[in-house]
Amino acid sequence: MIELEGLTKRYGDKVAVDDLTFAVRPGIVTGFLGPNGAGKSTTMRMMLGLDRPTAGDVRIDGEHYDRLKDPLKYIGALLDAKAMHGGRSAFNHLLFLAQSNGIPKSRVSEVLDTVGLTSVAKKKAKGFSLGMGQRLGIAGALLGDPRILMFDEPVNGLDPEGIHWIRNLMKSLAGQGRTVFVSSHLMSEMALTADHLVVIGQGRLLADTSMADFIQQNSRSYVRIRTPHRERLLDVLHEAGVTVVESGSGALEVDGGEAERIGELAAQHQIVLHELSPQQASLEEAFMQLTAESVEYHAHSDGPSPVAPATPRQPWGDDWKRS
Ligand SMILES: Nc1ncnc2c1ncn2[C@@H]1O[C@H](COP(=O)(O)OP(=O)(O)OP(=O)(O)O)[C@@H](O)[C@H]1O
Numbered sequence: 611m612i613e614l615e616g617l618t619k620r621y622g623d624k625v626a627v628d629d630l631t632f633a634v635r636p637g638i639v640t641g642f643l644g645p646n647g648a649g650k651s652t653t654m655r656m657m658l659g660l661d662r663p664t665a666g667d668v669r670i671d672g673e674h675y676d677r678l679k680d681p682l683k684y685i686g687a688l689l690d691a692k693a694m695h696g697g698r699s700a701f702n703h704l705l706f707l708a709q710s711n712g713i714p715k716s717r718v719s720e721v722l723d724t725v726g727l728t729s730v731a732k733k734k735a736k737g738f739s740l741g742m743g744q745r746l747g748i749a750g751a752l753l754g755d756p757r758i759l760m761f762d763e764p765v766n767g768l769d770p771e772g773i774h775w776i777r778n779l780m781k782s783l784a785g786q787g788r789t790v791f792v793s794s795h796l797m798s799e800m801a802l803t804a805d806h807l808v809v810i811g812q813g814r815l816l817a818d819t820s821m822a823d824f825i826q827q828n829s830r831s832y833v834r835i836r837t838p839h840r841e842r843l844l845d846v847l848h849e850a851g852v853t854v855v856e857s858g859s860g861a862l863e864v865d866g867g868e869a870e871r872i873g874e875l876a877a878q879h880q881i882v883l884h885e886l887s888p889q890q891a892s893l894e895e896a897f898m899q900l901t902a903e904s905v906e907y908h909a910h911s912d913g914p915s916p917v918a919p920a921t922p923r924q925p926w927g928d929d930w931k932r933s
Pocket residue numbers: 621624625626644645646647648649650651652653
């Protein structure tokens with residue numbers, strides 16, 4: 611268990627982490643999300659005693675990190691895959707970590723095997739690809755067989771097989787009852803991996819909730835309809851008090867989960883439907899929705915926006931009148 615209580619970090623006038631209070635629980639994968647500059651890395655660094663909080667507290671299984679004896683046996687972390695001595699072989703890098711944390715030498719070969727680096731164990735880390743470096747960093751995190759694992763952007767540089775591997779690794783570590791805390795920018799990947807989400811924006815806590823609740827609370831669920839009898843269907847739905855909006859692609863959309871009712875209304879009036887499908891926005895859309903206010907670094911593009919509808923939505927509700 612990792613517990614944060616009012617954790618705050620200021621750099622001069624800049625509040626990088628602002629009064630964060632949450633707990634990362636064992637037995638599940640907790641995803642840590644936030645836009646660029648939200649304060650994720652600073653938070654993780656404070657969890658590991660690498661940065662000192664301006665205020666507040668963070669405890670690892672009830673203790674401050676710097677009071678843990680042989681900390682790698684309590685918490686293993688991958689923060690920066692490049693933070694290693696490039697002149698050392700993978701084996702010697704891990705051996706150094708093991709010896710300085712009271713971990714038996716036999717664990718080195720075990721974790722190299724777990725991450726699939728046995729065949730390059732004697733090669734110098736500076737010749738490693740980004741993906742191999744990530745695997746070596748993960749081996750270092752696993753070395754002390756800790757109850758808590760923390761990964762900052764672990765799938766960076768991994769190929770699809772590697773991404774699949776780390777997803778399964780994190781799930782199996784959580785399945786063994788360990789605490790797994792992972793940050794990622796890849797929302798689709800997070801949606802497949804995490805059970806619980808902690809979302810921050812501009813250093814502040816925006817959400818601390820299950821994945822399912824997060825998507826449900828922050829995204830729109832609606833029914834998409836396509837019909838060759840558009841005007842008739844609009845009349846019928848309007849009569850029934852159903853509010854319809856037009857999507858950019860020519861389909862109609864009705865907020866909420868009214869698919870059965872719409873289908874029955876269409877059937878009663880013998881209106882052919884080509885599509886009647888309940889839709890739920892993805893984690894990515896839910897995340898964009900929640901963090902829209904707190905994005906610090908915006909890209910500016912002259913080209914068309916890939917998320918904005920091609921034409922503005924037109925509402926048809928109680929006040930809608932056909933021309
Ligand atoms: N040593 C530092 N001195 C001054 N400002 C810092 C320092 N470290 C971080 N910051 C600032 O604190 C804020 C949070 O940074 P942090 O790296 O924790 O964000 P992040 O969520 O990890 O971002 P990213 O997703 O881009 O890695 C940023 O505005 C950053 O510029």
